[in-house]
Amino acid sequence: MAYAYWKARRVDDQAVFDLFFRKNPFHGEFTIFAGLSECLKFIQNFKYTESDIAYLKNTLPSNVEPEFFEYLSNLTCEDITLYALKEGTVAFPRVPLIRVQGPLIVAQLLETTFLTLVNYASLVATNAARYRIAAGKSNIKLLEFGLRRAQGPDGGLSASKYAYIGKKSQCTFISCPPINQGSEQKHLVHEGGFDGTSNVLAGKLFNIPVKGTHAHAFVTSFTGAEDLADTKIVHKNDPDQMETDFFGKCLDWRTKLASHLKILKEEAHDGELAAFASYAIAFPDGFMALVDTYDVSRSGLLNFASVALALNDLGYRALGIRIDSGDLAYLSRVAREAFHKVSKEFDVPWFASLTVVASNDINEDTILSLNEQGHSIDCFGIGTHLGMCDDSIAPKKNRLKTKLPKFIVTCQRQPALGCVYKLVEINEKPKIKLSQDVEKVTMPGKKIGFRLYSSDGHALIDLLQRPSEPPPEVCTRVLCRHPFQESKRAWVIPSQVEDLYSCWWTDGHLFQDIPTMEETRQNVQVSLRTLRQDHKRSLNPTPYKVVPFRIFQVGVSDDLYHFIHDLWLENQPIGELS
């Protein structure tokens, strides 16, 4: 395409492209826009290397004129101007996420990379926010364990990064619209993404908290006491108090505990106890044990509690357990019961609130089903299902016979966010792409966009306009029309108007700094807070409120409406029947 443009001497043609999606992923009602910072880094470094040129020369037909390669080798993004939503902003179908303006050829060459960078990042960031809402309870932690199932190392890194940007920030929200603090407070904690990752490189590169436990192999690698070299532990608060036979202490505790927990101590695996003791010796302040290698209730729990109480004698508090198989709801309750019993019996209050991590093939459905069954899980480790939209519901035989929340119905044919990159203007002439499917008709021309807020700070609608129109004004009613359905119109009186787009790149330079990951995380929070509650309720079983047209569907101004439709008619031939 680039060569054909060049050959047609369209090097100086000026184009405008919109990058947008047509459908929210996961059958949801919102998308978190992510990937902008990577797009900006890409245009900063955009360049054909000598070896790229050599490859292209070799690959393109031999009659391609050599001057074209010269042109390519001098290509940069210095004439590109890029407008976009702020990364981390809640976004909706048809509202452009990014607008690229500049030379037709260069703007076209950005397409695939931009789509690659935005699609997956936004999908993961959105999914992370959805997991957080599904998890419900404010104190439940979500860890990303997905590297081994990712599309190669880079897919795994991106998943870790974008799952994390949705995380609730510790900082105060400074720039956020006025919200009734009281009623929102309890909801706030539900929002945002993941709390950490097991991907150590992601931790290193993006400063994400690294979390994880040991694997089954760690447990099976121990046979018994003979595998323990050094079983000394120094008391946490008294360096002079040293336990030289920590494993013996664990064995003592096991004998004592077995009768209390009504478990035969002979059934508990000695290798497992040795493995737990070894881990505790290495990490006395971070003891978290995987308890399902042999049998959770007959071996793992008893061994864990024995080591945890031995640690307790030395002033350390264990963290908890991880369960990676079986009936997670049931086993977590069994574990919690045992923790309560031990806590009471041996007067160790903190034992009751030990952490239970669950990690076997967790997806939204599992979490909601666990919520319904009742569980005592404090943390989910999520891997396989984070980076994609899988269709796990319909044919599953054993699931609970309950009404399913809307957002976990099947989303077949949408394993990726389907962002597209469409030409909307060339040399100041608007361009439209028609389609037999109205949903696929593009909105031509350069557009400006505003998010209109209600008096309580909630977002009402995104309004797109022609650039020549004056922006909507606060407390002044403005007509918002459905872009394609003539009868769908509403007057909106905004209490606050936010300009959606800002310039990020122009004249060969960043127009403003690329936000840090921390700033993006804050923006996700701020943006999610402006979503109406009944809107977020579309993410749980409460029926969806009927409104003039679906809130947050994009609206267009009356001007833009006519502009689109005039152009449509102009480009659509009149059929002739005979």
Place this chain on the structure above:
Amino acid sequence: MAYAYWKARRVDDQAVFDLFFRKNPFHGEFTIFAGLSECLKFIQNFKYTESDIAYLKNTLPSNVEPEFFEYLSNLTCEDITLYALKEGTVAFPRVPLIRVQGPLIVAQLLETTFLTLVNYASLVATNAARYRIAAGKSNIKLLEFGLRRAQGPDGGLSASKYAYIGKKSQCTFISCPPINQGSEQKHLVHEGGFDGTSNVLAGKLFNIPVKGTHAHAFVTSFTGAEDLADTKIVHKNDPDQMETDFFGKCLDWRTKLASHLKILKEEAHDGELAAFASYAIAFPDGFMALVDTYDVSRSGLLNFASVALALNDLGYRALGIRIDSGDLAYLSRVAREAFHKVSKEFDVPWFASLTVVASNDINEDTILSLNEQGHSIDCFGIGTHLGMCDDSIAPKKNRLKTKLPKFIVTCQRQPALGCVYKLVEINEKPKIKLSQDVEKVTMPGKKIGFRLYSSDGHALIDLLQRPSEPPPEVCTRVLCRHPFQESKRAWVIPSQVEDLYSCWWTDGHLFQDIPTMEETRQNVQVSLRTLRQDHKRSLNPTPYKVVPFRIFQVGVSDDLYHFIHDLWLENQPIGELS
């Protein structure tokens, strides 16, 4: 885990890990093993950098002993030995793909990376082979168009690479078992992966043929003749014959053609004709047009044919069209009909066999459904659905009411190939991981493996044995047992015995060269050929043949069977009811 091992002074412990999967992806009966070469590159370069160590020091608890970091910084894979199937080999559940032997800590540290590298590569390679089988006709081309929907740039590159390794090689098969050439010949062409990619970087890095057409934006960017600068074309075979008004020629042809094809020439879009003409001027030998920007039958086909016939006058042959929306079966037939008509009417024989590429959200289901409907497509461009197993069937409303082949039923909860990496031996003691789910019990100990072939060259079963057992012998019956179901046994008399594992890395060096991508592609072909026909028929509606136990389920020797079960009982506590 590494620190806990180190702290327990288990630095010299020798471990054996098996990397395997438990279930074929896509509800199929085979998997193509891929990713080995990347694993080998990883161990060649395995090293903690100074900055890695600095990060770990900062991340691990402060009481971690400094000597551990010194240990890490000197860590290499020189004491690791790696056995594996040859990359590209057809593989089956439970048969280890890779066996890693060496120091416990190092072998453990390879886990996640190996899983990441093997899981996705094998999933894509398998899917590519399945698409090829679904496509059926030998002359149908498959192109990988997936970059924009991949998990970031790296996921896209891997998809391109592993989709391609399944491709039918042009080379002769040299080392392949004796097969009845006659009966296989017609099947051979159905096997293998993709023919090219639209990912130019993948083309550059892996020498994969780069294929693609132009985008809708290319068409919409043209308004008419005014966008064409230079419409000169020189005759292909006569440099002195120059057409100076190629666009005029196209217009003339359009007038002539319109009545023949019964299309109103006023309905055809002038911008589209200009775009096609421009593309043809740039690539007179590679003219392939995207015909659905405005209307395939009322605009795109007429414009394409006009340009193609204008090219024909100058000695060039157009390649064909791409359709990216609408009813692909119907539109492809409409196009083929038009091509036939033009071919006959204007005596241009090659016009009838122009290529029709289809590319809108293609998956296995689409292809099979198109086959049923009857279509005239020669090439599929496949993107979104290549890298994952999506659940596209069940709820789709408009699909044909026909029996679905077994292999495209839903594969919920399996969006990735679930390879695992399990410890099976430590310091020459076998290790077993139990589970309430028998399928999840591991096969302990180091194992050797053989593929047993029938007299007609087809693979019968993979047999795992203890290393101390003699290998099975040709023409001698050997007892193959199901690893966990006592009653499932069969005598097998192999006509050929293939040692499954070879050493790839030992003593800090590659033990043999990493196969080239070309060699791996050949191996995929050779290996797929040895799959029984009725086995491959499990990939189409013909019912699956009943055999003593499912062919290609792994078998174990009698010795290994007892070894597994003795160890199982030893590790499983006897319950007590009271």
